[in-house]
Amino acid sequence: MLAFIIKRLSNAVFVMISVTFLAFVIFSAVGDPVDQMLNEQATQQQRDDLREKLGLDKPFLMQFGTFVVRAAQGDFGISFRNQRDVLDMISERFPATFELVLVATFISLVVGVPMGVITAIKRKSWYAEAMQFTSIIGISLPSFVVGIGLILVFSVWLGWFPSFGRGDTVDLGWWTTGLLTRSGQMSIVLPALSLSLFQVTLVMRLVRAEMLEVLRSDFIKFARARGVPARSIHFRHALRNCLMPVVTMTAMQIGGLIAFALVTETVFQWPGMGLLFIQAVTFVDVPIMAAYLCIVALIFVVLNTIVDMAYAVIDPRLRGADK
Amino acid sequence: MSSNLEPAKVQTRMQRFWDSDVWWSFKSHKSAVGAAIVLALVIITAFLAPVLSPQNPYDLAALELWNAELPPIWIEGGQMPFLLGTDVQGRDILSGILYGTRISIIIGIASVAVSLFVGIGLGLIAGYYGGWIDNVLMRIGDVLLSIPTVLVAILVSSVVQQFLPPAFREAGLAAVLVFAIAMYSWVQYARVVRAQTMVERRKEYVMASRLVGTPARRMMFNHILPNTLTPIFVAATLNFGLAILIEATLSFLGVGMPPNQPSLGTLIRVGNQYLFSGSWWIVLFPSIQLCILVVAVNMLGDWLRDALNPKLR
Numbered sequence: 001m002l003a004f005i006i007k008r009l010s011n012a013v014f015v016m017i018s019v020t021f022l023a024f025v026i027f028s029a030v031g032d033p034v035d036q037m038l039n040e041q042a043t044q045q046q047r048d049d050l051r052e053k054l055g056l057d058k059p060f061l062m063q064f065g066t067f068v069v070r071a072a073q074g075d076f077g078i079s080f081r082n083q084r085d086v087l088d089m090i091s092e093r094f095p096a097t098f099e100l101v102l103v104a105t106f107i108s109l110v111v112g113v114p115m116g117v118i119t120a121i122k123r124k125s126w127y128a129e130a131m132q133f134t135s136i137i138g139i140s141l142p143s144f145v146v147g148i149g150l151i152l153v154f155s156v157w158l159g160w161f162p163s164f165g166r167g168d169t170v171d172l173g174w175w176t177t178g179l180l181t182r183s184g185q186m187s188i189v190l191p192a193l194s195l196s197l198f199q200v201t202l203v204m205r206l207v208r209a210e211m212l213e214v215l216r217s218d219f220i221k222f223a224r225a226r227g228v229p230a231r232s233i234h235f236r237h238a239l240r241n242c243l244m245p246v247v248t249m250t251a252m253q254i255g256g257l258i259a260f261a262l263v264t265e266t267v268f269q270w271p272g273m274g275l276l277f278i279q280a281v282t283f284v285d286v287p288i289m290a291a292y293l294c295i296v297a298l299i300f301v302v303l304n305t306i307v308d309m310a311y312a313v314i315d316p317r318l319r320g321a322d323k
Numbered sequence: 324m325s326s327n328l329e330p331a332k333v334q335t336r337m338q339r340f341w342d343s344d345v346w347w348s349f350k351s352h353k354s355a356v357g358a359a360i361v362l363a364l365v366i367i368t369a370f371l372a373p374v375l376s377p378q379n380p381y382d383l384a385a386l387e388l389w390n391a392e393l394p395p396i397w398i399e400g401g402q403m404p405f406l407l408g409t410d411v412q413g414r415d416i417l418s419g420i421l422y423g424t425r426i427s428i429i430i431g432i433a434s435v436a437v438s439l440f441v442g443i444g445l446g447l448i449a450g451y452y453g454g455w456i457d458n459v460l461m462r463i464g465d466v467l468l469s470i471p472t473v474l475v476a477i478l479v480s481s482v483v484q485q486f487l488p489p490a491f492r493e494a495g496l497a498a499v500l501v502f503a504i505a506m507y508s509w510v511q512y513a514r515v516v517r518a519q520t521m522v523e524r525r526k527e528y529v530m531a532s533r534l535v536g537t538p539a540r541r542m543m544f545n546h547i548l549p550n551t552l553t554p555i556f557v558a559a560t561l562n563f564g565l566a567i568l569i570e571a572t573l574s575f576l577g578v579g580m581p582p583n584q585p586s587l588g589t590l591i592r593v594g595n596q597y598l599f600s601g602s603w604w605i606v607l608f609p610s611i612q613l614c615i616l617v618v619a620v621n622m623l624g625d626w627l628r629d630a631l632n633p634k635l636r
Contacts, residue, residue: 011465014462014466015465015466015469018466019466019469019470022478026478026482133354136618136621136622136625137614137618139621140564140568140614140617140618140620140621140622141614141617141618142568142571142572142575142613142614142617143572144571144572144575144591145591145610145613145614148591148595148598148606148610149610151598152598152603152606152607156598156599156603163599255471256471259471259473259474260471260473262473262474262576263473263572263575263576266575266576267595278477278576278577281477281481281576281577281578282577284481284485289478289481293470293474293478296470296471296474297469297470300469300470300471301469304469
């Protein structure tokens with residue numbers, strides 16, 4: 001068990017170091033920061049001084065070392081474009097992205113689980129087949145097209161929901177939330193829907209597959225033989241046995257959603273980290289790009305590692321399998 | 324069963340195909356047949372774009388500003404030959420879509436081809452030789468898969484674009500996109516091929532042919548590779564849909580194809596700016612085409628996965 005934990009942790013650290021290395025390579029490849037920070041008339045002496053101050057006269061690996069140490073302390077430097085501390089800029093934007101992902105995850109569970117159960121227990125009915133068919137379409141539709149479609153129908157034609165921005169927010173000191181104001185609640189509906197569509201289909205397909213498996217098992221047959229009512233069999237006995245993989249997948253997908261939210265944020269001009277990142281990409285604002293990459297990868301890796309370890313605690317078979 | 328020996332039927336490849344399980348399963352799947360027909364139509368019209376489209380959307384001289392923002396033909400104000408209307412520069416939407424689909428499909432095929440080539444090659448090497456090469460390759464794959472796909476693709480394409488010399492930038496963009504998409508998708512093929520190679524390598528026929536002195540390269544390609552092709556084929560079909568999607572997403576975000584060589588994603592990005600001005604057709608039709616294309620590919624892939632899966636027969 002200990003060996004397993006150590007292995008998973010070292011794996012996570014290895015991934016993080018590789019990602020940081022990637023970020024650093026991008027950082028140093030995109031051009032000499034000295035040229036960008038000084039004007040054309042700067043003397044050679046000024047250039048050398050700045051170079052020394054930034055540590056650019058050191059060998060490559062030493063520079064990487066400094067980068068890692070600083071990144072670990074949350075120091076990603078200063079944005080080229082806004083001349084502001086990068087970590088501040090990202091942490092200002094983080095609540096917007098996180099609320100969006102949270103609401104989308106909530107929608108995907110509330111809609112996806114019942115749909116999965118229905119398609120599993122009424123497999124031959126027309127509405128189950130229709131849902132199964134829609135799920136292929138749901139997986140194929142590009143998220144930005146869904147977003148544009150929602151805006152077109154619900155904002156431009158019907159005028160029910162706002163099409164961009166986050167509405168009014170409430171400042172809680174360390175967190176700004178849009179969930180407490182009316183305009184904030186209205187604003188989050190469309191982006192969260194479009195972000196959750198893919199998740200809904202994923203959850204639905206997973207629940208369906210798991211339910212079909214569980215419904216075939218002996219304890220369900222026994223419950224049927226005992227005369228337990230169908231509703232109780234499906235929802236109390238069968239569904240409960242399917243929830244573990246659903247919870248795991250949801251937890252693992254949150255990291256992916258945070259990254260993928262950048263597409264949704266672009267469509268809806270949602271002021272989250274992803275929009276910040278895309279704007280940084282257009283202006284080649286490398287410190288922000290590098291910081292965003294490291295932070296998203298960190299969230300992703302931490303979630304995956306926790307889920308892996310939680311699984312090993314619950315299911316002892318996995319500990320042996322991975323040697 | 325029967326005592327009289329019939330001469331073995333000599334079948335041509337075509338006859339063998341018409342008799343096969345796969346063809347039978349295809350015929351009995353309505354959605355697969357439908358998807359195949361739709362896909363064929365989309366591909367044929369895309370490659371016949373220069374013949375079919377009423378206007379060459381790249382020819383700036385052909386654009387007339389008084390044709391700008393015409394609605395589709397069935398709405399009042401629509402004009403022939405602009406069946407689906409025009410954009411703000413007077414460019415025919417239908418022609419733009421046909422040419423754009425062609426670019427999307429070419430990039431999709433190219434990135435699947437590149438990642439197949441790299442993935443199969445590295446997978447064979449990793450599985451056949453094992454040891455440290457295997458470790459290094461699979462570790463690289465793990466790292467790539469542990470960063471979200473869109474992020475890898477955006478970073479690669481935006482960073483590599485910085486390095487392209489300006490003269491080369493126009494022509495090189497599509498290549499950069501292919502590279503950015505292939506960058507992570509080779510891992511999947513490499514994993515499948517590697518796992519299968521490790522199984523095949525220990526079998527007796529491989530031992531035997533190694534004893535005869537068959538060189539390693541020939542062993543990998545002629546003997547082991549054919550045994551790994553089925554799962555690869557399924558993965559390639561599904562990845563083709565994914566590649567088109569990712570290319571469209573990148574172009575939509577502005578790190579893909581530029582507006583003067585628009586793919587479907589670029590068309591949607593450009594059209595999105597006119598969403599509120601009432602010219603909904605500029606964004607709607609390219610979006611529909613993209614959805615049709617990806618849904619058709621995925622439905623075919625879904626069917627293929629079931630049809631080639633021996634467990635489900």
